[in-house]
Amino acid sequence: MANLIRLLSVSLLFWAGTASAAPSLLGMCHRQFDCNAVKSLYDGQETIVTGWLENTFSPQCKCADRLLEDSRPKVVRVHIVNGPCMRNRRCGRYEVFAGETIASANRAFERGRGAAVTRFKRVVERAAARLANRNNLTCYVSPCLECDLNERARRYMATVVSSAMPYCNLVDNPYKRSCFRGAVCEKHGVNPNLSKPCIVDLDGIDGSTIAIKPWVEKYRHCDVTYYWEPWMNCIRGDFIDPRNRNCKYDSSLFDYLKGVLCRYFSQSFAICLL
Numbered sequence: 072m073a074n075l076i077r078l079l080s081v082s083l084l085f086w087a088g089t090a091s092a093a094p095s096l097l098g099m100c101h102r103q104f105d106c107n108a109v110k111s112l113y114d115g116q117e118t119i120v121t122g123w124l125e126n127t128f129s130p131q132c133k134c135a136d137r138l139l140e141d142s143r144p145k146v147v148r149v150h151i152v153n154g155p156c157m158r159n160r161r162c163g164r165y166e167v168f169a170g171e172t173i174a175s176a177n178r179a180f181e182r183g184r185g186a187a188v189t190r191f192k193r194v195v196e197r198a199a200a201r202l203a204n205r206n207n208l209t210c211y212v213s214p215c216l217e218c219d220l221n222e223r224a225r226r227y228m229a230t231v232v233s234s235a236m237p238y239c240n241l242v243d244n245p246y247k248r249s250c251f252r253g254a255v256c257e258k259h260g261v262n263p264n265l266s267k268p269c270i271v272d273l274d275g276i277d278g279s280t281i282a283i284k285p286w287v288e289k290y291r292h293c294d295v296t297y298y299w300e301p302w303m304n305c306i307r308g309d310f311i312d313p314r315n316r317n318c319k320y321d322s323s324l325f326d327y328l329k330g331v332l333c334r335y336f337s338q339s340f341a342i343c344l345l
Contacts, residue, residue: 091146092287092336093120094328095272095297097216098128098305099135103318106134108325112332113143122148122272122297124216126194127156127166128305128313135201144207148257148270148295150216151194151232153313154246158219163312167191173219180224192231199235211270211295213242213257222251229254240294242270255294261286265293272297283335298331 094112098104100123113119123135139145155161157168157176167190168176179185191214202210214228222245229241229251243254250256257270261281265271271290273281278298290296301307302324305316 091118091120091294092296092298092332093122093146094303094332095122095274095299096303097122097124097150097274097299098303098313098316098318099123100125100132101128101305101313101316101318102131102133104128104134104305105320105322105325106137108320108322109134110137112325112329113138113141116143118144118146120146120295122150122295124150124153125198126151127153127163128316128318130165130197132201139201139205139208142206144209145205146209146211146295147202148211148213148242148297149198149202150213150244151198152191152215152218152228154216154218154220154244158217158246161310161312163314165314167194176219177221177224180220180227183227191228195231195235202236202239210236210239211242211255212236212239213244216244217246217259217274218244218248219246222248226251240268244270265290267292267294269293270295270297273299275299277301278331283331287335296336298336300328 096109099109119138119141121138123132125132152167156166157171157173162169167187171187176187179187202208212232214232215225218225225243225245229243233241241254242257243250244257255268255270256265257272258265259272259274261276263271271293278300287296302320305318307317
């Protein structure tokens with residue numbers, strides 16, 4: 072009983088200062104991702120808080136659809152475009168930035184025309200249809216994950232997103248650049264400089280290798296805090312195209328993740344007893 076009371080105190084301490092917190096399941100749209108296991112992460116939770124990357128792992132996202140159908144309040148963060156694939160020159164033919172360099176993509180989105188812009192609008196439309204008319208939903212939409220584009224190009228992307236999803240909060244997630252005003256600023260890693268409104272995501276840093284407690288405390292002021300480990304992008308070593316990755320994981324991995332969420336991010340102690 073003493074251990075249970077201590078765990079309850081830890082859970083309440085960290086949840087008390089954090090608006091919303093969740094695992095950063097960027098690969099959740101992959102056809103092999105275990106949606107039953109994902110749903111079990113929220114057993115006993117009053118609110119579902121989650122996030123994913125559109126299009127990269129699949130043009131469909133059945134697991135996200137299942138979570139959005141839940142009657143409980145939901146907080147979601149959705150990235151529309153995979154920015155790192157362009158930076159790393161690993162964009163599949165299906166990606167918005169396929170065949171683009173940072174310079175060519177900047178020109179396309181500054182002008183608002185070109186193949187990449189057409190692909191972008193198509194993915195935005197699909198995401199908008201997914202999020203539209205959902206009950207009890209608070210949504211944050213990032214046009215571009217870890218984006219290398221300049222502010223003018225990112226603002227054009229933001230205009231497209233805001234027009235299609237005016238009911239969502241706009242997020243700017245630049246890579247090694249400052250966020251533009253008027254958007255929720257999202258940064259990744261263990262030590263980004265962030266002030267409200269903000270989202271912080273460990274994406275790129277294995278959460279199992281850092282001290283979670285001080286990290287959570289540091290970013291308790293942000294709108295959403297996302298915990299990440301490489302398997303959440305189905306990463307198992309050498310680079311493999313996201314749609315060809317092995318995203319089958321044993322349920323014990325989700326049980327372990329549930330323990331992390333319980334200890335540091337839980338809204339309710341009920342999750343610790345399930």
